[in-house]
Amino acid sequence: MRVLGVDPGLTRCGVGVVEGVAGRPLAMLGVGVVRTPADGELGQRLVAVERGIEAWLDEYEPERVAVERVFSQHNVRTVMGTAQASAVAVLCASRRGIPVALHTPSEVKAAVTGSGRADKAQVGAMVTRLLRLAAPPKPADAADALALAICHIWRAPATHRLQQAQAAARAARAPRPASGGTSVRKVTP
Amino acid sequence: MRVLGVDPGLTRCGVGVVEGVAGRPLAMLGVGVVRTPADGELGQRLVAVERGIEAWLDEYEPERVAVERVFSQHNVRTVMGTAQASAVAVLCASRRGIPVALHTPSEVKAAVTGSGRADKAQVGAMVTRLLRLAAPPKPADAADALALAICHIWRAPATHRLQQAQAAARAARAPRPASGGTSVRKVTP
Structure with missing residues (x-):
């Protein structure tokens, strides 16, 4: 299994690709950081994060993407940027149908x-x-992205079973139209 | 000036298009809500919000997009969804070069x-x-999106001067390479 781990952030978004299966030695395929200028305009920063994530998805074609879940007990300003960068990462993967x-x-x-x-x-x-690296990846965001990918590979069997159960529960609870779960209501004057 | 106002949210994302200039009567061109199922998977919800916003940008071709600025003094869970939906709206507009x-x-x-x-x-x-509508737009998210667009049109002259001053300050503070403000550092094993 090949997993792209993403430690989301607007200033530094850590990315790392790990390949392997639980119980066997793992291999790092790539690690890096997508950076955007802290004083940049929000829209341009989000576009830059999107381009960066897209480039990693293009190059490594991961089967899964693991993103850090954002909590808001941190600094208010940081958490907003983290939530926004994570939204872009999740969007990029989901658009390609990558779980x-x-x-x-x-x-x-x-x-x-x-x-x-x-x-x-x-x-x-x-x-x-x-x-089996020569030295810890720098900065910490890059190491965290690799840790996310490792975590995902090791937890994958349990996570997969949980997701199947949740999907089954959703399907049983509320059957949705075949066109997908979105509705756009529009009123013109 | 034609402005798309966006009141961001994952469950209900209000959208409204208003045309006009400060000091003259305004006209509503369209109003609606992009909805995604509250129990849906995050990635699918973000993709659905993106499709919804893209459809509004395609149809109305606004010159400006006004999005509600997210604060985190609200409910933790709500604020994350709001930040993520707002990131998608800002991304969609910025990708097209719409301020x-x-x-x-x-x-x-x-x-x-x-x-x-x-x-x-x-x-x-x-x-x-x-x-000059016959009744208040429902739900409140739709009315809020129109209010955002109106606010933007009325504040536009002041906002524009402020943005020009900020851009000038940024340019003076740190000259950036012509390729744009992003750098991707990558290490391969």
Whole structure:
């Protein structure tokens, strides 16, 4: 399984591609950061994040995309940018029909270090070891993106079963028209 | 000036198109709501919002898009959806090169009712009067989208001067390469 991990952010959006299956050694295919200028105009920054994510999807053709789930207990300003960058990443993947999974920071930490409260250094060290790298990827956003991809590969069997159950529950609860779940109501004067 | 106002939301995204200039009677060209199922998968909802916004941009070809600026003092869950839907709206407009303005809820209320603390009913009543409609647009998200567009048209002269000053300040502070403000750093193993 090939997974693109995305640690969303407007200033630095970490991206990392990992290939492998649970229980076998994993391989890193690429890691990097999509950056946009902190003083840039919001729309231009979102377009730049979209272009960056699209380029990674084009080059690596991942089967799954794992994005960090955004919480709002952080700094208000940061969380907005994170939510907006994550929306762009999820949108890019979903537009191509690539399944997207969201993992919380503590799920990711627990998956790669065994503790949901691990610090950045521990996550970096374990990513380095698990992917047999010469040094921890820098900046931390890049290492976090790889950790997300690893987390997804290891949790995939359980996640997949959960998603199937949720989809079945949704289908049973409310049958939707074949045209999809959107309706646009419009009134003209 | 033709403006598309967007009151962002994942479940209900209000959209309204208003044409006119400050100091002259305004005309509503269209109003509606892009809806996605509350129990839908995030990626599919974002794709649906994108399709909805794109359809409105295609049909009305606005010169400006005005989006409500998201704050996080609301409910945590709601604010994430609002931030994500707003990112999609801003992205769609910016991709086409349409300038986007963000207005706070109190700026919008103050513009159309004279008070930044006006309630939904007052906003709806003023939108109805200003656009000479037979009845207030429903739901409130649709009326809010029209209020955003009206606010933008009335504030446009001041906003335009401010944006020019900010762009000039940015250009003076940090000259950027001609290729644009994004850099993608990539490391391959």
